Amino acid sequence: MKTNKLTSSLIIGALATIPYELLTTLFKLTGYTRYSVYELSSLMITLNRPNRLLGAILSMNLGAIIALILYFLVIGRFGWENIVFKSVFLNLQSWILLEVLFMWLIEGRNLIPFRSISDYYAQLTSAIFFGVILGLLFEKYLNPYGEDCPGRQKKTTPPGKGR
Structure with missing residues (x-):
């Protein structure tokens, strides 16, 4: 079966924002940050009223574009x-x-109070997490080489354990 790589990459990018949101929500619940990524994204539209649904739509679109x-x-x-x-x-x-x-x-116009430095670290950590998830999903579902990717070391079988 032939897969549409364009559609697959868009879906992977959109879905990879969900673990990103879960991590930032965890940071929010522990008091480390003020907003989750969906809430922060929604502020670009609502300006001062965080909304998860609008943020999810915007974040998933941005994730798809990045993918x-x-x-x-x-x-x-x-x-x-x-x-x-x-x-x-x-x-x-x-x-x-x-x-x-x-x-x-948003912040430069004082529509919301300035975020603390911990907010930036939480978003940075979560952005790295999103990148790892996106890369792993691309590797699993879109890589045409599978395990035989050029540049990857071959797995060797220990002596006596042949095929």
């Missing part, structure tokens, strides 16, 4: 080796860009 960039630009240009590292790197660049936009649009 699309990863698939077509990064993998298309640099290949499949070290896909998790490439995914984390791309996601950190996206996180920085989105934080700059958020600061400029």
Whole structure:
């Protein structure tokens, strides 16, 4: 069966935001941060009223766009080796860009109180987590090489344990 790589990458990107949200919600429940990622994303639309549903729609769209960039630009240009590292790197660049936009649009205009430094660390940690999840899902579901990816070390069978 032939799979549509474009659709698969979009779905993977959207679904990879769910563990991202769960981690930021855990940080919120422990008091380490003020907003989960869905709530923080919704502030770009509502400005000062966090809403998880709007944030989920926006975050899933952003996750799908990041996955699309990863698939077509990064993998298309640099290949499949070290896909998790490439995914984390791309996601950190996206996180920085989105934080700059958020600061400029929301916090810079004093629509919400300035966030503490722990909020930024929580979002940074969660962005890395999203990158790892995205890379692992790409590796599992989209990598055409499977275990035989160029650049990957072959698993060796111990002597006496032959096939």
